[in-house]
Amino acid sequence: MNAGTLEIRNLQVIYGGAIEAVRDVSLKVEPKQIVALLGANGAGKSTLLKALSGVLDDEEGTIESGAITFDGHDLAGLKPVDIVHRGIVQVPEGRRLFPSLTVDENLDMGGFAATPAQLTERRTVVFELFPRLAERRKQIAGYLSGGEQQMVAIGRALMGGPRVLALDEPSLGLAPIVIDLIYDIVRRLNRDLGVTVLLVEQNAQRALGLASYGYIIERGRIVLDGPSARLVGNADVREFYLGVTGADRKSLREVKHYKRRKRWLS
């Protein structure tokens, strides 16, 4: 196995001992790859990321079976702190900045474990990527615009020196032009800095445009995976995730047929 491969094998997550949120999910993120994980609300995307970062227990979730490995080491059961130290950093859904802290202080917190020299170096990188944050570094993060907050959230994660960056719906609630900017940054992070990216999205069109490989999760299970180009060409994906209806409109009966088939598959 390559160093820096993140692999999830047959993961099952159960909340409160009763509700199965993720079942038998396997996925693999190769070093320096961008992998998209797509799915609707409640499909289990965020649960998967929580399991990855070791923060399931807040909602009484447990990894019932399966494994999460990075570099060949098992991550399940590690404390969130140790997972961050191994280089897996998450940008949580809804950004989750520290609203009452300034931009600079938020960045400091991202690099909580870093040495002062590393902090200075990484801060320079962050400000190069997001010049706007350099202008606003003394401002209270809670008063920034949504796009700027997303920049702070990504910058904060970069301060931890990630090898794998897990982004949970970075486009959520942002204007299309801002999403373009954020996606462009993610592309640069991957290309110029060699950061591996696991991109969790509802916005399939955007995500598949950036990622080289994609997984589609529905009701806690991976229902489809493949290289982005192939997923984009898949008729079901086109219809249900990309919103492309062919020349002829389908009748409701065919939609029902698709849904029935999906249930059988899963």
Place this chain on the structure above:
Amino acid sequence: MQYLVDQIVSGIAVGAIYGLIAMGLALIYKSTGLANFAQGEMAMLIAYIAWTLAGLMPGHPWLVVGGALVASVVLGLAIERLIMRPMLGEPVFATVMVTIALAVILRAGAMLIWDPYPHALDIGIGRGVVMLGATGLREAQLAAILTLMAALAGFWAFFRYSRIGKAMRAVAADSRAAQLMGISAARIHAIAWTASAVIAGLAGIFFALLYDVSPNLYHVGLKSFPATILGGLDSVLGSGFGGVLIGVAENLAGGYLASSIKEIAGFIVIIAVLMIRPFGLFGERDIERV
């Protein structure tokens, strides 16, 4: 006129003690989201330990104070590790009830270990009178005021410049996000409990020097609740000022109205203030963007 000045100055002195305890309350609330009902009892316990140490080491006031502070570090760490950490993730109400239980246990424990009678804490210092102009102050009163000022300045710098202080504000703002950044909330909580026990211990020693050591010392904890509500439950510095305001209001009410009003004066002040500023004088409003 001199009477007024005397009342205000001694109000500031007792208010400094309330303020120190209130800062401890706010520190715990800010980093763990809990109101610790055992704050006054922690002050009481440390005062008792100081009294015992004073009996063992007569003539060594600084050893007594140092030993009591070491005891308060141990107390803070022990409460966090043994009682509060297992409660992590439980409902806030249940955890607050645990602090009330702790308060009762500490109070009863002090009566069991020592006795229910008041004792004078005599360590050989703190009793002398210092003249500030025409106003006389006891050394311990002056020391309480100076300690509060030092604590205010120290915490201000701590929250603004130190890595741990900033992490404490981050945990207060969003503990899940802090975890995701690799900040251990448990460690931050341990630091908050320890610091809080130390300043409560100092307050307890000052109070014991000025009045006496008795199980009723926990009453200062009750007085510091209005102080921290007044200053803002999440504002450590505001709580320190709140203590001074409550102390002065109490003393003026006691001096000019009736001594029976003194006990409730602080609570009347907070009702009036909270009607105008429900989050306290220095509390943070939630940042809401629309």
